[in-house]
Amino acid sequence: MTxxxxxxxxxxxxxxxxxxxxxxxxxxxxxxxxxxxxxEFREIYGDxxxxxxxxxxxxxxxxxxxxxxxxxxxxxxxxxxxxxIFRVALRDNLNLNxxxxxxxxxxxxxxxxxxxxHLDGRIPLAKLDDKNRHSVVxxxxxxxxxxxxxxxxxxxxxxxxxxxxxxxxxxxDSKRQNADIANAAAAYTKGxxxxxxxxxxxxxxxxxxxxxAEKWMLLKGITNNxxxxxxxYTFMRDIVGYDIAAFFERNKDVIKKQVTNILESLLxxx
Numbered sequence: 512m513t514x515x516x517x518x519x520x521x522x523x524x525x526x527x528x529x530x531x532x533x534x535x536x537x538x539x540x541x542x543x544x545x546x547x548x549x550x551e552f553r554e555i556y557g558d559x560x561x562x563x564x565x566x567x568x569x570x571x572x573x574x575x576x577x578x579x580x581x582x583x584x585x586x587x588x589x590x591x592x593x594x595x596i597f598r599v600a601l602r603d604n605l606n607l608n609x610x611x612x613x614x615x616x617x618x619x620x621x622x623x624x625x626x627x628x629h630l631d632g633r634i635p636l637a638k639l640d641d642k643n644r645h646s647v648v649x650x651x652x653x654x655x656x657x658x659x660x661x662x663x664x665x666x667x668x669x670x671x672x673x674x675x676x677x678x679x680x681x682x683x684d685s686k687r688q689n690a691d692i693a694n695a696a697a698a699y700t701k702g703x704x705x706x707x708x709x710x711x712x713x714x715x716x717x718x719x720x721x722x723x724a725e726k727w728m729l730l731k732g733i734t735n736n737x738x739x740x741x742x743x744y745t746f747m748r749d750i751v752g753y754d755i756a757a758f759f760e761r762n763k764d765v766i767k768k769q770v771t772n773i774l775e776s777l778l779x780x781x
Contacts, residue, residue: 524599525589525592528591529589529766529770529773535581539576574778581773585773586679590676600751601751604753605752612634614698616628618693628697630673632676633672633673636652644752651746652669652671655740659726669702670702672704673705674708677708679710680714683718688718691725695725705728706727706730709730709731730743
């Protein structure tokens, strides 16, 4: 696959994820998937005497609801699109198939059932048929294990890497953190090094420290000359063999235009 073909494929994945945000409509705390139009909002809030007294049935309040929820949707869809690009990049550049790049495990659920939990990507050493690339990934795992101060017996048993991909991590949601810590523990029991890849630099320092303390390898969205044990973009270029930072740089105008169009739509009163 040529560079232009990869760009088109990866860009389509991201733009398709963002397309979802265009039609976002606020749910007004009522649940459901469809959301409410401006007319429906004005009927619901206009029929509520107190909200009508307070002037909360204004179209501007609808726009505020739409913008607030839509902003969350943009962040979520950027993360989702980049997660998909990441897996496809692993497949294309490491000669893996789709199943190779996926990883999940089961945990007990209610009523004797089990739940399946998924992480966002995987590099299994055994499936890397290029000896040089195998050696590069293995050396990265061993150095990461040293940085995290993982026991040598565990380090030598690791058979690959599993990833959690995030566009950023601004929330201090303890439920999410606890789930990620459980994911890391499960990864080690299955012989994988867990790696949290943050595509931006937007992560709280306290969260960074907690994740590394729980033996997550943490890569951030650093674009200077950082090592592949610090920067997600250096990791992609030097370890995976694909310069994803250059991809974003080449296509930033198209991506920005899409996001701007979505924001203009979300900030309108219609």
